[in-house]
Each structure stands twice: as structure tokens, then as C-alpha cells.
Amino acid sequence: MRLSLIVAAALVALSLSSNAPAQTALPTTACDLRATPGVTDQLLTSGGRQRTYRLFVPPGYDGRTALPLVLDLHGSGGSAAGQASTSGFEALAARENFLVATLQAEGSRWNVPVTDGRPDDVAYASAVIDHAAARVCTDLTRVYATGFSGGARMSSLLACRLNDRIAAIAPMAGLRWPGPCAGRAIPVLTLHGLADPQNTYDGHAAGRGAEWLESVPDALAAWAEHNACSTDAVFEDPPGPLSTLRYTGCKDGAEVRLIRIDGLQHTWARDEIDATAAMWEFFRSHTL
DSSP states (O other): OHHHHHHHHHHHHHHHHHTOOOOOOOOBOSOOOOOOSEEEEEEEEETTEEEEEEEEEOTTOOSSBOEEEEEEEOOTTOOHHHHHHHHOHHHHHHHHTOEEEEEOOGGGOOOOSOOTTSOOHHHHHHHHHHHHHTTSOEEEEEEEEEEETHHHHHHHHHHHHOTTTOOEEEEESOOOOOOOOOSSOOOEEEEEETTOSSSOTTOOOTTOOGGGTOOHHHHHHHHHHHTTOOSSOEEEOOSSSEEEEEEOSOGGGOOEEEEEETTOOSSOOOSSSOHHHHHHHHHTTOOO
């Protein structure tokens, strides 16, 4: 059984990289921003509100080389500290040498779908990018967003509203199409458990509001249309718990992919596939 999981994971990893453009060396800048490696709690003002976020600087930071930045968003009712523990992006960033900003929603819930009178979390995310870039050397062509559940829905909104700043997204358990969306084609990778009872794969959750009507395949198809991909999805279902739904021929090399996970409920994928590692491999293949 374990062998089948390894083989399946390898097949998915291969499919993720097969159409990716060749990587290029990260650009260096003339910036000289000294920062102590590790985690700090940051404070900023956005929309007249005091907001916080958690900033991780890897041990390899030298103060001169511009590093990629991953925005990591917690689920509804969660926290930045909890999401950092859940995703493990900071541990991966320590090895791979990139920055992580783990955002904190006001009242622990993101303003998505957008409701008047609540914080403008799109403006907040944009402010976090600027705030981090003023403190650590940041490659602004390599800013990415991910999130779990409510954070996945929020990262979908960031792809729509901030696609001039966000190079790619990889939401877990909550992809949405918050269109209409203008702007560039944006690469999308999403992972979703087929047994998820909270953000159901097929949508149309009984007794819940309009936010829960959209299915994951419908959201993926809408992103594919935005990215001018081919109209027909390619479905790959090797033995094991992982299958892949992807669109080809997308504008400007923007991939649109879904990894489906049999039996996975509403949680961050680890055993069936290392979701964090898969996201980073996807991110590092894309730049503004």
C-alpha cells in the first residue's frame, strides 16, 4: 500500500513539473536590509485598522539577495500561529531559503465573500507585501499565496484582485472563483479531499448559503477560462489516493491544476501527499 502511495505521489509530482517553464536564478538587488532570521510578530495599519502578521526570515537570508515571499492564510476560526504549525511552510522555507508571511484575519475570519463594514483583507494583504518588502529583501516578482479552508477562499480572492502582485496561488480545501476577475492569467494549483464534509468537493452543501454552492471542478473551470486554457480538462487517475485534473494550453504558461485526494477530509494533506512541498514546487516554477 505504501509503495502505491509513493508511486502515485511521484506521478503527481511529475505532472506538476511536466509543463513548467525552466527555472531561472533568483535576481539579486542592491538592497541592504538586515534582519534577524526567525519569526517576528509584525504590526501595521491597513484601512485605518491595526493589523498583525507573522514574518519568517530563513537562516540563509543575507540582507542583499531578494527572496520569494509566500503568503500563508489560516482557516476560519484559526490563527497565524496555528496556520504556521499546520502548513509547515516555515520549516520548508528554512531549507529552501524563502520568506513566509502568515496573515491574521480580524476576528479570525476573512472578509470573503466581501461584506461591507468588515476589514478590506485584499488591501491588508497588499499592505503586508509592502511592509515585508520594506524590512527584508523581497523578490516582488515571486510573491505567492496559499491558505486552508477560509484562507483558501481568501487566497482565491487575492488571485482575482491582486494578480498584478501575486505570481501564483495554491489553495488547500477551498478554491473559489470570485469573478469577474480582470488582469493577467494566474497559475492555480489546488488540493482537495474527496471526503471533505466542510468544503465539499461537489458543492451544493445542503442548508448552507450561496458561498457553498460552487463545486471545486466548477471553480477550476472558471479559472481555466480566465487563463484562456483549452476547454477540456485532462483527467489522470493512477492507482492510489491521488488523481489530477488539469487544463492545458493556458495563456502565458499559466497552469491550472487540481490534485484530488481520496478519503481525505477537511485537513491539510500530509500522508497521501506533502501538500506544502507540492505547493512550493509549483510556486517556484512561476514568476510575474
